[in-house]
Amino acid sequence: MSAPEHHTDVAADEVTRIHPRSVLGRLPRYAAGKPPEAIEGLASFKLSSNENPLPPLPAVLEAIAGQTAVNRYPDPMTTTLRAELGAFLAVPSEDIVTGAGSLGALNQILAAFAGQNDFDAPDEVIYPWRSFEAYPICVGLAGAMSVQVPLLPDSAHDLDAMAAAITDRTRVILLCTPNNPTGPALTEPEVRNFIDRVPRNVVIVLDEAYVEFVRKPDAVEGLQLYRDYHNVIVLRTFSKAHGLAGLRVGYSISQPVLTQHLRVSATPFAVSQIAEHAAVTSLRHIDEVRERVQSIxxxxxxxxxxxxKLGWRIPEAEGNFIWLALGEDTPEFAALAEQQALSVRAFGVEGIRVSIGEPEANSRFLELCAGYTKGPGTS
Known part of the structure; x- marks a missing residue:
């Protein structure tokens, strides 16, 4: 069989006429955490993607092994999962909209509430920065304009500045708690105070991808806010605590005034039947999930x-990761970690996020830090 022909007959000037949307040239590229380098004599560990280092529960693996009907489309309403979640969270299942991970659920929110409207200037979406690196990409692709509000010196949200950034074009505000990649979680009183300063026609999203790892006593409870405010959406995922990152199961929770629109913007068949079955099974073994989370x-x-103890100054850590504000030393430290068969997530010359991994990986990371003389706060 001959090799396929390349379309070399297309004139170069014809190719140059094809242009993507102009926004693509202005957006950052999402940089997924890299796998570790193989170093002879050392076990390699990936600490760059905030993954759960433990595989799904044995019951989950057993349950999905028998799923063979992948020639059929999944239930577009993920009825079984929403019913299970509704009972688990004590919310009506109708208030839950699933998506392909919390990122997919977020895209559905932005598609419904923020973008480029007919003959108007783009809507604005306010969020803290630095925060989840997909935010500017998602907002830009939705056709909206990012309004990035710098974090406070302790790496927490500057809610006063975020409130001051609200204009008549603001449609959505994203709160990431705990904040990825820096770690601090928002408190209940400060978020309620913030919400009271936000117009009721602005949607407030509480991104709680790491909520199961939070131990801060006065941390905000997204579910209670969703019950008390019609403009609040809670965003959650099965990727982290449940160890199902590869199956892409996320969801949002909001009142019917919002879910009626989210169901229109939801991607059909976003959650596969295997993913739904895995999530349901994991929820039915929640005590085992919680034990694993506590170990992390x-x-x-x-x-x-x-x-x-080494004298390093790091922000409050409420997720399954820590933040090292290494500044200009970021590339150097990342390279040293790589030499130790540890992959970490470097953010330019801002800092490094290190996921909590296997005990051996964490110990090796601490040993690396013990020999590094430029840690935050040590100079």
């Missing part, structure tokens, strides 16, 4: 304590 929290406590 315990490791996080050990890493944070170890760093502080």
């Amino acid at each position: 929290v315990d490791e996080r406590t050990r890493v944070v304590s170890g760093l502080r």
Whole structure:
């Protein structure tokens, strides 16, 4: 069989006439966490993507192994999962809209509430920065304009500045708690105070992708805010605590005044039947999930304590990761980690996010830090 022909007969000037939307040239590229380098004599560990280092529960693996009807489309309403979630969270299942991970659910929110309207200037979406690196991409692709509000010196949201940034074009505000990649979680009183300053026609999204790892006593409870405010949407995922990142199951929770629109913008068949079955099974074994989450929290406590004993200054850590504000030393530290078969997530010359991984990986990371003389707060 001959090799396929390339379309070399297309004139160069014809090719140059094809242009993507202009916004693509202005958007950052999403940089997924890199896998670790193979170093002889060392086990490699990926600490760059905030993944759960543990595989799904045995019951989950057993349950999805028998799923064979992948020639059929999944239930577009994910009825079983929403019913299970509704019972688990004590919310009406009608208030839940699923998506392909929390990122997919976020895209559905932006598609419904923020973008380029007929003959008008683009809507504005306010969010903290630095925060989840997909935010500017999602907002830009939706046709809206990003309004990035710098974090406070302690790496937490500057809610006063975010409130001051609201204009008559603001349609959506994103709150990431705990904030990825820096770690601090918002408190209930400060978020309620913030919401009271936001016009009721502006949608407020609480991105709680890491909520299961939060141990802060006065941390905000998104579910209570959703019950109390019609313009609040809670965003959650099965990727982190449940260890189902590869199956892409996320969801949003909001009152009917919002879900009626989210169902229109929802991507059909976004959650496969295998993913739905895995999520349902994991929820039915929630005690085992919580035990695993606590083991990760315990490791996080050990890493944070170890760093502080070394004199390192790090922000509050409420997710399954920590933030090292290394500034100009970021590339150097990332390279040293790579030499130790550890992949970490470097953000330019701002800092490094390190996921909490296997105990051996965490210990090796602490050993690396113990020999590094430029840690935040040590100079």
